[in-house]
Amino acid sequence: MPAIAVEGLRKRYGEVRAVDGVTFEVAHGEFYGILGPNGAGKTTTLELVEGLREPDEGSARLLGQPSWPRDPGLLRRIGVQLQASAFFEKLTAREQIHTFAALYGVSSRRADEMLETVGLTEKAGTRDDKLSGGQAQRLSIACALVHDPELVFLDEPTTGLDPQARRNLWDLLREINAQGRTVVLTTHYLDEAEILCDRVAIMDAGRILRVGAPSELIAELGVGNLEDVFLQLTGREYRE
Numbered sequence: 001m002p003a004i005a006v007e008g009l010r011k012r013y014g015e016v017r018a019v020d021g022v023t024f025e026v027a028h029g030e031f032y033g034i035l036g037p038n039g040a041g042k043t044t045t046l047e048l049v050e051g052l053r054e055p056d057e058g059s060a061r062l063l064g065q066p067s068w069p070r071d072p073g074l075l076r077r078i079g080v081q082l083q084a085s086a087f088f089e090k091l092t093a094r095e096q097i098h099t100f101a102a103l104y105g106v107s108s109r110r111a112d113e114m115l116e117t118v119g120l121t122e123k124a125g126t127r128d129d130k131l132s133g134g135q136a137q138r139l140s141i142a143c144a145l146v147h148d149p150e151l152v153f154l155d156e157p158t159t160g161l162d163p164q165a166r167r168n169l170w171d172l173l174r175e176i177n178a179q180g181r182t183v184v185l186t187t188h189y190l191d192e193a194e195i196l197c198d199r200v201a202i203m204d205a206g207r208i209l210r211v212g213a214p215s216e217l218i219a220e221l222g223v224g225n226l227e228d229v230f231l232q233l234t235g236r237e238y239r240e
């Protein structure tokens with residue numbers, strides 16, 4: 001049984017077909033990337049898969065169970081990185097993660113360990129609005145991991161970070177995956193996907209164009225990198 005099985009997902013917003021018939025599977029322990037330019041439908045796909053939104057059509061099964069309608073038993077087994085703007089207002093880093101820990105019935109000790117894991121122990125007393133972009137991203141990842149989920153979903157975790165902070169976060173994500181967790185991330189950085197992901201799904205205009213290991217896709221299409229793969233598949237530049 002795959003960790004994630006997605007079948008025929010569709011979601012419209014008015015006239016916009018944000019997700020237009022998406023099917024894919026993710027194996028246990030896999031590091032899977034959903035790639036595409038702005039507006040491709042990555043975030044909406046992730047929200048449908050996570051069970052944060054109701055699909056118009058199709059279904060997603062996580063660890064064998066449907067993600068919609070939501071099931072508290074399943075939610076406990078998955079970690080969703082929310083954007084930093086979803087933090088509780090006016091709390092310190094330590095208070096944020098302790099609040100998440102309390103919601104999941106996880107010990108305070110575990111919450112402090114997670115802060116340590118993401119390298120934020122020194123910033124424990126800092127209010128979330130005083131953290132740097134990279135620190136806030138790491139805190140949001142720590143909050144998503146505090147209950148030791150089997151599946152981890154990250155939506156553009158490195159957007160807005162400087163190169164050093166991005167590399168540090170890549171190390172952290174590799175570690176999470178090496179511990180046996182299945183990781184799904186969206187990104188619009190193709191270099192990041194090439195470095196981190198076992199397999200990627202390339203999305204455009206609400207559809208998946210191709211799925212495969214980055215090196216396989218590059219070899220299959222006889223090109224130099226994932227940017228060229230996108231160009232080959234769509235006939236246009238990735239960044240327009």
Ligand SMILES: Nc1ncnc2c1ncn2[C@@H]1O[C@H](COP(=O)(O)OP(=O)(O)OP(=O)(O)O)[C@@H](O)[C@H]1O
Pocket residue numbers: 013016017018036037038039040041042043044045188
């Ligand atoms: N709540 C919403 N209401 C109306 N339209 C929406 C909504 N959310 C997304 N859309 C539209 O659906 C399409 C897909 O958006 P989505 O955010 O899923 O793409 P994305 O690939 O994650 O883009 P980005 O990289 O910019 O975050 C876009 O055209 C977007 O404008």
